[in-house]
Amino acid sequence: MRRPQNIILLAVFCALFLIGQWLFIPKTYVNSVIIQALQAPKVLLQSLINRHEIVTQLSDLQLENQSLRAQIQELKSSPAIIKTGKAIYVSAHVYSSYPLNNSGLILISAGADQGITKGAIVLAAPGIFLGQVTDVSGSTSQVRTIFDPDWELPVKIGDQKIDSLLVGGHEPRLTLISKKKMAHVGQAVILAAKEYPYGLTVGTVGNLKDGGADLFQEAALATSYQFGSLNDMLVVQ
Amino acid sequence: MASSHWRAYLAVIVVALILMAGALQMHGALAVYGIRPDLMLVVLIVSALFTDNFLLYLLLTLIASIGIRFAPGFGPEAFALVVVSLGVFAVKSKIVWPGLLGSAILIGAGTIAVYTLGSMQFLFRHPGIVAAEALYNIVLAAILYEVLQLITRYEKKA
Structure with a gap:
């Protein structure tokens, strides 16, 4: 007599368990939102009390973030040595071009420090001739390009x-x-x-x-x- | 007192213009069909017409010569710019047509003088490029002249 009751009870528990599992994620989400909302005044008070500490931490984080971004930029900007097959290239950026119309010279961000020598060939892309290094200093080089009117x-x-x-x-x-x-x-x-x-x-x-x-x-x-x-x-x- | 404030204000504007012109010129900005204007020369010659203070103008010229420097050292481009700018300052009081026409003549002559000092060979081999640049410089100088004229008119009213 009790056996069917037990089975029904077990079935109800199982159903409740399954429904509970099904509702678990939305429930935790709702709970988290409610808890967050309830905790908000507490957080606000805490932040007001620890305002100075938080501002300092935020400032430190901002500085750290800026520093990391600067380091990434520096790594991106520094001349890199690229090896493709037999060819070895030094990638460089253009600093400036000659200010007047009588020359097609440009100044690039790689020089003797990166192993650049006078007369080295400069390419716009692998296989595309652009010009030749005419003058080299420590970290910069002057390049005469095919856009030079006298070349x-x-x-x-x-x-x-x-x-x-x-x-x-x-x-x-x-x-x-x-x-x-x-x-x-x-x-x-x-x-x-x-x-x-x-x-x-x-x-x-x-x-x-x-x-x-x-x-x-x-x-x-x-x-x-x-x-x-x-x-x-x-x-x- | 107000006048001296305005002069200082104008000097700050010209310094800012020189710095901006240097950055634009060194990166080939504003080039039309490959012809780039000599923005430094334009700013210096036009500003010469708005100031009588030689020391201030000398300072502006030196700032410009540093701004236009392409490679370490004092290159021919900077030398030509300094000589031509100071030359314009010396002859500006003797120009027959003052105003916009006078500034156009000075800019045209200044452009040719820069190439005469910097690269005479280029002047003879590519006169078309020099002429196109001179024309471009004159157009930009006319715009700048009118802007500075507006500022000085506003100064007089104030």
Whole structure:
């Protein structure tokens, strides 16, 4: 007689247990909110009493946070040595560019301390020639770029290896392109100066200008980066 | 007394302009089709027309020469800027057309003088770039001249 009662009682307990478990998380959440709300005046009072201590702790934490952020920034900003395959690069940031229009010089954040030497090749990205180190000091270097109006470099265009002369400047130009050779817009322009490793890309052929009766034609050099907004570069070691 | 306050106020504005111009110029900001204006020269020449205090102007020129310094040492760009700015201060009282036209002539001549002193070869090889820069400098100088004129007019009213 008692047995069914016991079973029912057990079933009710089980059901209550399950419902309780089901409601446990919302309940604890509600409880925590209520407890937080009830504890709020106490916390407020405590914070008022320990105000000075809390303000000091907060100030210390802010300083620590700022210091950690500064350290992260410093690590990000410092020149890093990158090894990819056989090549070893030093990554550097641009400090400033020459203030007048007569030069395409830039000052970068890596120098003799990072193993940079005069004459080192500077790349805008791996394989993309940008310029050459002309002067080195402890932690900075001066770089002459292809945007220097007085710099001229022999280059070759496309798979046909059409000879041309790259003339630097605000808008670098590809000059002395033979009209007999068919140069096209978008063809790769590679460096062919004996002082540099053969095959470094300088850019691509931009707008072609027919030189009229001249034997040669000219083209603009298109680069995949904007010189003015270039912030990082690689120096080949 | 009010006038001296205004002069100090104007000097502070010009120093702030020089510092701002230096930062912008060294990062190639405001470049149009690759032609960057000589902001330092613009600020110095225009401010020369608004002050008669040579010592103050000399100080401004020295601040500007430090601000424009590209590499350690006193480079040709800083030398040209100092010489041209002081030259403009010396001849400003002798300009035939005072005001906006006079400042435009001084800016144009100043731009050419900077390249004559800094890089004469560039002046002959790329006269188009120098002309474009001079024009750009004149436009910016006209804007700055009008702003400083407004400030000084407000000073006179006050």
